[in-house]
Amino acid sequence: MFGTAKRDTALLIIVAILTLFAPFLLNPFPAGSAMAQFNAGYPDLMQRFVIFGIFAIGFNILFGLTGYLSFGHAAFLGLGSYAVVWMYKLLDYNVIWGLPLAILVSGVFALMIGFISLRRSGIYFSILTLAFAQMMFAISYSDLLGRFFGTTITNGETGLQVYTSDPQILIDSWERVPHLLGLVEMRSTYTLNLGNWSFDFNAGYYFCAVIMILAFYLAIRIFRSPFGMMLRAVKSNQQRMNYTGLNTRPYALAAFVISGMYAGLAGGLMAAMDPLAGAERMQWTASGEVVLMTILGGAGTLIGPVLGAGFIKYFENIFSKINDNVLHSWFAFLPDGIEDFLVVIVHPFVGKGWNLTLGLMFMIVVIFLPGGLVEGGQRIARLFRGKPAKNDAPDGSKTPAE
Amino acid sequence: MSFSKLTRRGLIKTSAVAGAGLALPTYLRADAHAGYTNAPTGDTVTLGFNVPQTGSYAEEGLDELRAQELAVQHLNGEGDGGMLNTFSSKALKGNGILGKKVTFVTGDTQTKSDAARASAQSMIQKDGAIMINGGSSSGVAVAVQGLCQDSGIIFMAGLTHSNDTTGKDRKRNGFRHFFNAYMSAAALAPVLKNAYGSERRAYHLTADYTWGWTQQESIAAATEAVGWETVNNVLTPLQATDFSAYLAPIQNSGADVLVLNEYGGDMVNSLTQAVQFGLLDKEVNGKKFEIVVPLYSELMAAGAGPNVQGVIGSMNWNWQLQDEGSKAFTKSFGEKYGRPPSNSAHTCYVQTLLYADACERAGTFNPCGVVEALEGFEFDGMGNGPVLYRADDHQCFKDVLVMKGTENPSNEYDTLEIVEVTPRAQVEYDPDHPMFAGGDLGECNPGA
Numbered sequence: 001m002f003g004t005a006k007r008d009t010a011l012l013i014i015v016a017i018l019t020l021f022a023p024f025l026l027n028p029f030p031a032g033s034a035m036a037q038f039n040a041g042y043p044d045l046m047q048r049f050v051i052f053g054i055f056a057i058g059f060n061i062l063f064g065l066t067g068y069l070s071f072g073h074a075a076f077l078g079l080g081s082y083a084v085v086w087m088y089k090l091l092d093y094n095v096i097w098g099l100p101l102a103i104l105v106s107g108v109f110a111l112m113i114g115f116i117s118l119r120r121s122g123i124y125f126s127i128l129t130l131a132f133a134q135m136m137f138a139i140s141y142s143d144l145l146g147r148f149f150g151t152t153i154t155n156g157e158t159g160l161q162v163y164t165s166d167p168q169i170l171i172d173s174w175e176r177v178p179h180l181l182g183l184v185e186m187r188s189t190y191t192l193n194l195g196n197w198s199f200d201f202n203a204g205y206y207f208c209a210v211i212m213i214l215a216f217y218l219a220i221r222i223f224r225s226p227f228g229m230m231l232r233a234v235k236s237n238q239q240r241m242n243y244t245g246l247n248t249r250p251y252a253l254a255a256f257v258i259s260g261m262y263a264g265l266a267g268g269l270m271a272a273m274d275p276l277a278g279a280e281r282m283q284w285t286a287s288g289e290v291v292l293m294t295i296l297g298g299a300g301t302l303i304g305p306v307l308g309a310g311f312i313k314y315f316e317n318i319f320s321k322i323n324d325n326v327l328h329s330w331f332a333f334l335p336d337g338i339e340d341f342l343v344v345i346v347h348p349f350v351g352k353g354w355n356l357t358l359g360l361m362f363m364i365v366v367i368f369l370p371g372g373l374v375e376g377g378q379r380i381a382r383l384f385r386g387k388p389a390k391n392d393a394p395d396g397s398k399t400p401a402e
Numbered sequence: 403m404s405f406s407k408l409t410r411r412g413l414i415k416t417s418a419v420a421g422a423g424l425a426l427p428t429y430l431r432a433d434a435h436a437g438y439t440n441a442p443t444g445d446t447v448t449l450g451f452n453v454p455q456t457g458s459y460a461e462e463g464l465d466e467l468r469a470q471e472l473a474v475q476h477l478n479g480e481g482d483g484g485m486l487n488t489f490s491s492k493a494l495k496g497n498g499i500l501g502k503k504v505t506f507v508t509g510d511t512q513t514k515s516d517a518a519r520a521s522a523q524s525m526i527q528k529d530g531a532i533m534i535n536g537g538s539s540s541g542v543a544v545a546v547q548g549l550c551q552d553s554g555i556i557f558m559a560g561l562t563h564s565n566d567t568t569g570k571d572r573k574r575n576g577f578r579h580f581f582n583a584y585m586s587a588a589a590l591a592p593v594l595k596n597a598y599g600s601e602r603r604a605y606h607l608t609a610d611y612t613w614g615w616t617q618q619e620s621i622a623a624a625t626e627a628v629g630w631e632t633v634n635n636v637l638t639p640l641q642a643t644d645f646s647a648y649l650a651p652i653q654n655s656g657a658d659v660l661v662l663n664e665y666g667g668d669m670v671n672s673l674t675q676a677v678q679f680g681l682l683d684k685e686v687n688g689k690k691f692e693i694v695v696p697l698y699s700e701l702m703a704a705g706a707g708p709n710v711q712g713v714i715g716s717m718n719w720n721w722q723l724q725d726e727g728s729k730a731f732t733k734s735f736g737e738k739y740g741r742p743p744s745n746s747a748h749t750c751y752v753q754t755l756l757y758a759d760a761c762e763r764a765g766t767f768n769p770c771g772v773v774e775a776l777e778g779f780e781f782d783g784m785g786n787g788p789v790l791y792r793a794d795d796h797q798c799f800k801d802v803l804v805m806k807g808t809e810n811p812s813n814e815y816d817t818l819e820i821v822e823v824t825p826r827a828q829v830e831y832d833p834d835h836p837m838f839a840g841g842d843l844g845e846c847n848p849g850a
Contacts, residue, residue, distance in 0.1 A: 278516050323507075
C-alpha cells in the first residue's frame with residue numbers, strides 16, 4: 001500500500017494511530033490526581049512533540065543515512081519561523097502562505113550552506129555547519145541585517161511578533177490568531193471530559209500531526225528508494241564510491257537540502273502554532289538538541305528520531321515543572337523525617353535539575369542501548385517473541401531496522 | 403508483526419478512523435463557556451511562576467522563586483505577613499485571594515523566549531494558571547506578555563528593564579513594576595553630573611541586543627542633556643568572555659568615562675577586565691577615569707567582587723532601604739532564607755501581592771476586572787515610596803535608587819550602597835515619548 005513494503009506500511013499506520021490518538025495516550029492520569037503532573041496531553045506540548053518529530057525525521061535523513069553530522073540545523077528551524085511570521089505581518093494570519101515559503105527559504109539557504117560545507121566531511125563539516133548557524137544566530141539576535149537596511153527584520157532578541165500596525169494587506173476583521181484558510185483557528189481546542197479524565201483535542205495539533213504523518217511517509221519513501229541506498233553508500237564508504245567514478249556530493253547535497261527543508265517546515269509550524277519567531281531557535285543548543293533527539297531515539301531508524309524528540313521535549317516540559325511543593329505532596333503519606341529525606345534525594349533531579357536527569361538518561365541509553373530507544377524496543381520485542389531478530393527482518397544486516 | 407495481514411476490511415476500518423480523526427478538528431471551536439480563561443472553580447487558585455532556573459540568569463530566577471513562595475505564604479496568612487502589613491491597600495486579609503487558597507506552579511524559562519512561552523503555555527493549558535509572574539530578561543518578558551495577551555490571562559512582569567516592555571511592546575494584559583532604561587538614565591544623569599562634573603567624554607560599550615540598545619540610547623540622551631559628550635558607542639557580542647579588544651581602543655579615544663551597558667555575565671566580565679586594564683587608575687583630560695554601570699543587581703555586584711567599588715549604577719530597589727515596607731520584606735525574607743532579597747525578588751514579590759490585591763478589589767479573577775483595578779492604581783508601603791501604576795502604558799512610577807559599589811564591604815551581602823533616592827517626578831516621562839512610541843495596549847482579553 002502507498003508504494004511501501006508491508007513492514008513500512010504497518011509502521012506508518014502505527015505512527016498515524018499513535019499521533020491521532022495522542023490526546024488520549026498522553027493524558028493517562030485523571031486530572032487533579034497526584035500523577036496528573038506527568039500528563040503531557042495539553043495542546044502546546046503535543047504540538048511540540050510532532051513539530052520536533054518532523055525536525056528530527058528530517059535531520060535523520062541527513063545524519064542517519066549519509067552520516068554527515070550537521071551541527072547547524074537549528075538555523076533552518078529559525079528561518080522557517082521568520083518566514084511564517086513575516087507572512088503574518090505582510091499578508092494575514094492564514095498559515096497557508098507562510099509554510100511553503102518557510103520550506104522554500106530554508107531550502108535555498110540549505111543549498112548555499114550545504115554547497116560550501118559539504119566540501120569537507122567528518123568533524124570539519126560539523127564545524128562549518130555550526131559556524132554558519134552561529135553566524136545566522138548572531139545576525140538575527142542583534143538584527144544586524146535589519147540595522148544594515150535601517151528597518152526591522154528579525155527584531156533581535158525580543159523575537160519577531162505581529163503588531164496591529166503591520167501592513168497585513170489581506171487581513172479580515174475577525175482574524176486575531178493563526179488559522180487555516182479561515183476554516184479553523186490553530187489554537188481552538190475541544191476539551192472532552194470523561195469522568196475524572198479530561199482530554200484536549202486541539203486543531204493546531206491535528207494540523208501538525210497530519211503534516212508529520214506525511215513527512216514520515218516521505219521519509220519512508222526516501223529511505224527505501226535507490227536515492228536512499230545511495231546515501232547509505234555514502235555513509236558506509238564514500239571514498240570507494242568516489243573511486244568507482246561516482247560523484248557523491250550531489251547526493252549528499254540533496255540530502256542536506258531535504259533535511260534543511262524539513263527543518264524549515266518544522267520551524268514554520270512552530271510559528272504557525274504560536275505567532276512568534278525568536279532567535280534562540282537558531283542557537284547551537286537547539287542544533288545540539290536535534291542531534292540528541294536522533295541519537296537518543298536511534299539514528300538511521302525511521303521511528304527513532306520521533307521517539308527521541310518526544311522523550312526530550314517531555315523531560316524539558318514536565319520534569320522542569322516539578323518543584324519541592326510537588327515532591328512534598330507526593331511523599332506526604334510518609335513520616336516527616338523520611339518525607340524530607342526523600343525530597344532532598346529527589347530534589348536535584350527535578351525542577352531546575354531536569355537537564356541532569358536528561359543527561360543521565362542519555363548516558364544510560366548511549367552506553368547500554370547504542371541503537372537508541374529503538375534498540376530497547378527491539379530487545380523487549382525479542383524477549384517476548386523468544387527468537388533472534390534476523391528471522392524477523394531478513395535484510396536486517398543491510399537496512400537499519402525501525 | 404500483527405499488521406502483516408492487512409485485509410481490505412481492516413484497511414477501510416483504519417482509514418475511517420483516521421479520516422474521522424482528521425475531520426474532527428474542523429468541527430471544533432474554542433471552548434465556549436462564558437467568562438474567562440482558567441476561571442478557578444474549586445477552593446484554590448493557581449498562580450504560575452515562570453523564572454529562569456537554568457542558564458545565565460538562574461541565580462536571579464531562583465531568588466525570584468523564593469520571593470514568590472514567600473508571597474504565597476503571606477497571601478494564605480502564613481508567616482509574618484511581610485508587606486501585607488505595610489501595604490496601603492487593606493483589601494487582602496490573609497485568607498488567600500477572594501477566599502480561595504493560593505497554590506502555585508513553577509516553570510523554567512531558560513532565558514529563552516521559546517522555552518519561556520512553552521512553560522507558560524503548559525501552566526495555562528495544563529495547570530490552569532490564572533496569572534503568570536516572573537522572568538529575568540526583556541526578550542522573555544515581551545514574548546510571554548504577548549502570549550498572555552493572546553491567551554487571556556494576566557502577566558505580571560518580573561525583572562525586565564528594556565523600554566520596549568511598556569513601550570512599543572506594551573499589552574493590555576501585561577504589567578511592569580520594575581523600572582526601565584529611561585528611568586535609570588534620568589536618575590543617573592544628575593548624580594553623575596554632581597560626582598564627575600559636566601565636562602565629561604563618555605565611551606559606551608553596549609551589549610548587542612534590544613535591551614543594550616535602549617539602555618545606551620537612554621543613558622546617552624540623559625548624559626548629553628547635562629553636558630556630556632558621547633565619544634563612541636561600540637556594540638559587543640553577547641556572552642563575550644574577552645573584552646580586551648573592546649577595552650584597548652578606549653585608552654586612545656580621549657574618553658574619560660566608560661559606560662558599560664551590559665548585564666549579567668557580560669557586565670561582570672567587562673567590568674572586571676576594565677578594572678584589570680587599569681582604567682580606573684588613569685587620568686584623562688586632567689580628570690580621574692570613571693566607570694558607570696547603568697543597571698546594577700546585587701547578584702552581579704557579588705560576581706564582580708571588589709571591582710565594583712566606587713562604580714555608580716542604578717537599581718529598582720535595595721534591601722538596605724529603611725522604609726517600613728522594605729524592612730518588613732527584608733525581615734521575613736531573611737528569616738525564611740537566611741539572606742537579603744535581591745531587587746528582582748522584591749519586584750516578583752510585590753507583583754504577586756499587587757495582583758492578588760487587584761483581584762480582591764475587583765471582586766473577580768476576570769483579567770478585564772483586574773486590569774481595571776490595576777490601571778491608575780496608587781499605592782504605598784511596598785518600598786520606593788508612593789507608586790503609580792500608569793494606565794497609559796502599565797508602567798509603575800516610583801523612586802529610583804542610584805547605587806555605588808561599597809568601598810569597605812562589611813559582609814558578603816554588603817556590596818552596594820545607596821547614593822541617592824531619585825524622586826519619582828524626576829524619572830517620569832510622557833507615554834508617547836519617542837523612546838516608547840509605537841506601542842498599542844490593545845483591548846483587554848479575558849480569553850475563552
